Amino acid sequence: xxxxxxxxxxxxxxxxxxxxxxxxxxxxxxxxxxxxxxxxxxxxxxxxxxxxxxxxxxxxxxxxxxxxxxxxxxxxxxxxxxxxxxxxxxxxxxxxxxxxxxxxxxxxxxxxxxxxxxxxxxxxxxxxxxxxxxxxxxxxxxxxxxxxxxxxxxxxxxxxxxxxxxxxxxxxxxxxxxxxxxxxxxxxxxxxxxxxxxxxxxxxxxxxxxxxxxxxxxxxxxxxxxxxxxxxxxxxxxxxxxxxxxxxxxxxxxxxxxxxxxxxxxxxxxxxxxxxxxxxxxxxxxxxxxxxxxxxxxxxxxxxxxxxxxxxxxxxxxxxxxxxxxxxxxxxxxxxxxxxxxxxxxxxxxxxxxxxxxxxxxxxxxxxxxxxxxxxxxxxxxxxxxxxxxxxxxxxxxxxxxx
Numbered sequence: 001x002x003x004x005x006x007x008x009x010x011x012x013x014x015x016x017x018x019x020x021x022x023x024x025x026x027x028x029x030x031x032x033x034x035x036x037x038x039x040x041x042x043x044x045x046x047x048x049x050x051x052x053x054x055x056x057x058x059x060x061x062x063x064x065x066x067x068x069x070x071x072x073x074x075x076x077x078x079x080x081x082x083x084x085x086x087x088x089x090x091x092x093x094x095x096x097x098x099x100x101x102x103x104x105x106x107x108x109x110x111x112x113x114x115x116x117x118x119x120x121x122x123x124x125x126x127x128x129x130x131x132x133x134x135x136x137x138x139x140x141x142x143x144x145x146x147x148x149x150x151x152x153x154x155x156x157x158x159x160x161x162x163x164x165x166x167x168x169x170x171x172x173x174x175x176x177x178x179x180x181x182x183x184x185x186x187x188x189x190x191x192x193x194x195x196x197x198x199x200x201x202x203x204x205x206x207x208x209x210x211x212x213x214x215x216x217x218x219x220x221x222x223x224x225x226x227x228x229x230x231x232x233x234x235x236x237x238x239x240x241x242x243x244x245x246x247x248x249x250x251x252x253x254x255x256x257x258x259x260x261x262x263x264x265x266x267x268x269x270x271x272x273x274x275x276x277x278x279x280x281x282x283x284x285x286x287x288x289x290x291x292x293x294x295x296x297x298x299x300x301x302x303x304x305x306x307x308x309x310x311x312x313x314x315x316x317x318x319x320x321x322x323x324x325x326x327x328x329x330x331x332x333x334x335x336x337x338x339x340x341x342x343x344x345x346x347x348x349x350x351x352x353x354x355x356x357x358x359x360x361x362x363x364x365x366x367x368x369x370x371x372x373x374x375x376x377x378x379x380x381x382x383x384x385x386x387x388x389x390x391x392x393x394x395x396x397x398x399x400x401x402x403x
Contacts, residue, residue: 021299024292025339025379026346028285029372033347035281036368038354041361055263056229057131060089060222060240064259078257079248081220083211086125089222092243095236098225100125103210103218109203111164111175119160120202121177123210131223134204139171139186147206155186159200177203180213233262289375292339293383300332300387321392328391332384333377340376344369 063075086101093099103123109116128134129141134155142153154177161170170184182205191199226236237260248257314324348369351362 021295021335022292022339022342024288024290024295025336025376026292026343028288028292029340029343029376030347030350031281031285031288032375033344033364033368033372034350034354035278035285037347037351037362037364039278040365040368041351041355041363054131054133054225056226056233057263058224058226058233058237059261060085060224060244061259061261062219064261075259081222081258083216083220085244085247086220086222088247089224089240089243093224093236093239095227095232095239096224097227098127098131100127100131100223101207102128102221102223103207103214104221105214105218107178107214109160109164109175109177111173114164116160116163116201118201119177121210121214122202122204123207123214124204125207128204128223131225135189136186137189138169139184141186141204142206147208150208150212151206152180152182152209153185153205154182155188155204156184157188157200157202158190159198160203161187177205178213289379292336293379296332296335296380296383297386299335300328300384301390303331304328304387304391324392325388328388329381329384332387333380336376336380336383337373340373340379343376344372347372 060081062078062081063072083101086099089096090099101124105121106118107121109119122128126142126144126147129136134141136155139155141155142151146153154175156170156175160175164170164175165173170187173184174181175184176182188200188202222240224236224240226232228235241256241260244258245256250257348364351364355362
């Protein structure tokens, strides 16, 4: 406790110098906390809200996840997915608990004078509410019989309701999708905007109705829920792969002429994107911390010179070299730790402001705070070793003579 009291007194004696010494550590820790909070928040939000797939659900498509021009050029050469592919998998796959199909396009919607352009319009099978975890807040999703007879019914998102119906209850009312009148039977719960993408400007209709209105030329995405949950994913995907390769007469050694998209694959792609950003910011933060550590070391070396006589007096009355080393090392650690605390507070405040004023979510976990403080302590230890060693090596007699 005496060592801490002496160290704190020495730092308080030069408040401005101590604060300026901390700037490098503050900036480095602040940057780490802010960026990690943003990335953690995005990862949690993307996993929960954006990727609609359950862990035991996957999608078989012509394109899959495209990350390069070469992959795109290869994908457009593949055979299109047709409704026959969906029906083939639905009828033949023994390891598939549920199979659905999906078409997608953008369309204009209107009701009287009110119009809303470029609404995401999905034609889906009646089981898609279960496959994609669609949250119908009011009303209902359409039934298999409505799908079979191509009923003119829709389930709409919150923004479509607000723009076309205002304060009116949309259930049972008619709107137009393109040029066709449709009856609203369900309203989805509001989801908000994610990274600029509006999740509420959407509507769902039976896939048979969609195909009659928009044509049959677009690719179908086949959505599959594996039998036996996550444990049955591999067996289910293998069976679907066999069915699709057989229907396309794919040679044994040729690559699959389609892609399987899983929730795990989407999350890995997202994390690989954020990992690059995190590495860059870590480099920048590391430079700030190195600069901060060098500044702390220089100031502590100056402090050793300024307090040479004090060191001599302490040695003369019985302080050992270890006592002197601990004193100066404690001062360096206190400096760095105080800077780390300020950096954590500022970083957390910036993350909170970002979450409030923008749609970007943030998450400051206790583990992040503890890690940031440990980094600042380590910076102080490394920066204080040389000054503490030099102070402890001063000969007591020479130190007492120093003026």
